[in-house]
Amino acid sequence: MDWVHWKPMQCITRHSLVWKPQGCGARGRRRMTWRRGTEAEMATAGKTWKELEEIAQDRMKERTFFPYSKMAATLPPIGSKNNNAALRPSYGKPKPPPGGRLQPVTTPANARGRRERMDEEKNMMLRSQLPLLRKQDIAKFRNSYKHNLCLDMLTEGYHLSFCEMVNLIRQQMDLREAAGPESFLWQKPVLQDQTEKLDLMKMYLTQAEAASRKGDWSAEYSSRYELAQVFKDNPDDMWLVDHFFHTCLDVAKKEIKDKGKMQAEGHCNVGLCLQTKGSYKEAAKHFEEYHRLSQNNKDEWFMVNGTTFYTDACVRLNNIYTIIGTELGRTGEEEDDEASLEILTQALEMAKCSDSNSEGIGTACDAIAKIYARQGNKEKSVEFLKRFVELTEKTGLEKEYCLACHNLGNVCNSVGNYDEATEYFSKAYNISRALGDSESTNVNRVQYGIAIAHRMMGKFANHVVIGDKTCMSRLVDWKSVRTDEFSKPIPDTVPGAAHHVVIPPPPPEDKEKDEGQEEGTEEEFGAREEAEGQQDESQES
């Protein structure tokens, strides 16, 4: 029974166990069949046939359980060539002895036998040609991919690479464990299952280790840098990029010969990583270091695209300062405002240091202006915004120009300088229309409308206050013309509203201030405000 169970399920011999031998003549039939004996044992042991099959899987147990079946020889497989005779009804003929071990004596070497022998010889020959399996070959099948990779690295002597890789893999697994099984991290593929990545890592890390053993830091740096570049494209692998850039920097610090060029580059890369991660303060520190190193060699170090390291450092510093400044400014507290102003001025200076970086200057100016506007220092704000506008006008950056005009218009509007506000908003409106940016077009259109209305408001109020005949007629004229003009966007409010207005409008200055403040908050809401703005106005009239 035992060996049959090692055969696959479909194999006929396995099924044959439950068959009764067919067609056995009464004479040759044994009193006690294998099946009967086994069944008797089964009954005494209190097991079912299924249970017996399970027991039979384990050869050790089987020995103790099946004394009878071990006494009887194993059942010959049905259907195999040599034993056909045994199963055919054998009337009168004596049966061959039970058990497949004793082959019935057949006719001496006929054609089939010879062929079989030849086949066997051929098989033996083929088998002898196969290479012997060594321990390593077996291990290759038995172990996981990562395991084999690690073994390769270690036997070649690259133990530091091994440590680094194992620790990285473990770091990821720990992160996953810490995040809990419901975290989205579990949906992402794990590093240890991504064989190509592991291969790449192995290649570059071993290169790096070999280089570092020789003390060739630049080679180590470059292979680590390459590795970081490989992972750069996949957002899931940013932590790897991080790690390798950090190690790059560590390596670069060891190199003294090149006056710190490599170190500068390393600082730049780490800074960029930190910036994308959102830890701006630390990023700024690295960029400062980058700036400091590159300052001494302004004219010697060039990047691939021809710009000097120094310019690059200035641009990056400016960027990071602007970000930090605006971040600080957003919280809206007094000290933060001061601090952010300081940082933004630094940003401005950095932008000035690097030639041809009007964009940077522009954004810095813009940010500074915003802070000033929040502090209530409108003049300064206007000053910086004007610089921004000038700059963008000169360089021809349409989008920035549009933004600059818009912001300047806003500030002018809030100060009460409606003439300029209208001017700038009209500029912004035109540009955004030319650019085809529907969102900014809408916003600018509204703002433009509001600014025009505001400009008109003063004169209008004047007329109302004076209230003599000409004024009245003018007002009526204007009113009629205006109704004609504006009837399309707001058909019902204007004529209806005119009747309801009874109270004279408050003094123009107060009213303007109110309006201005309202405007400041309103600017983001876009088109919805359009109707309201118009409504207010018509009510006041």
Place this chain on the structure above:
Amino acid sequence: MLKYRVVHSIEHQKADWVGIHEKICDKLAFLRQQIPFLPSREEREKRQKQISIKKIELIEMTRTLAQKMLFEGKHEQSVPAAMQSLRYAIDVYGVATIELVPSYLILGEASIGLGKLAQAEEYLAKADWTVLKTPDCSRAIKSKLYRNLGLLNAAKGEFQGALTCFADDIYHASEEFGTDDIRTAGGYFHMANVFFRQGKMDVADSLYRQVIDIWHEHLADVIKARTPSEEEEALNRTRVLGPVKGMFEDISSGMDEAQEAEAIQILNSIHDIREHQTNRRPEDLAQTCHALAMLYFVFHDIKRAKEYGRKAIVASDEVKDDDFSKSLVEFMKLCEKQGAQI
């Protein structure tokens, strides 16, 4: 009953001649005493449980003892202890179980040490087979098995095979304990020895360096954890009626005996290598000396600790590393204090 007594005394004497006697005697006495007549079933079960707990304790103890003797180089003397552990392990767990593997491994290692490679191979093959048949066997055991197989290969002179085995050892150990654990360091050390014998000095050097780093860090941690910080010291001084206790009394190594012996063996042999190396880096020797000094400090051997500390200071003169010199100076101060207290 008489027969039982005789067997007892012979076995006892056998265990006796190597000096593991006083350590295991009382436990053996408990196990070998006559089975008292216990009428109730509960009592019998209770006693059974007690006996098996004692046996497991005995197994652990004899194993650690044997391992320690191995690290001390007393291969012959470790055999009886290992045999004792194996005997009781078979008694408790059965014939072909994973619990026997550590004993087999110790026996294998002892045989390697005694030069009986065929016998060692036999023991290790048994262990290997058991591990193979136990799919959920712990990585710690696998690591130990591969370490011993590696040693066997190295003793036979099959360096490539030895490297593969040690690689497996390191892999399993780092999966279990982390790459920078003292239990992984042994694998690195043996691997370094193989590279050393192959003549690949750069690889061996870097491996030795890692081993020293691991031990250095571990010992520094031990000392740091066991030494009271400044504030605690101040607190002790202000406390008038507190128990008068030596401040370093509770410094113990935090390792078992086998690990202590391993530390001594590994660090000393690396120190020897470094001393005889002509083209070594100065910081390597300094760090090795410092690690050794810390080790002896942890063992309360202040004299040797100071000696190695001084060596480390001499060696570190060539190194321009302020942090390292500072830690050395601090360590020497600690030594002085401790020495004064004794």
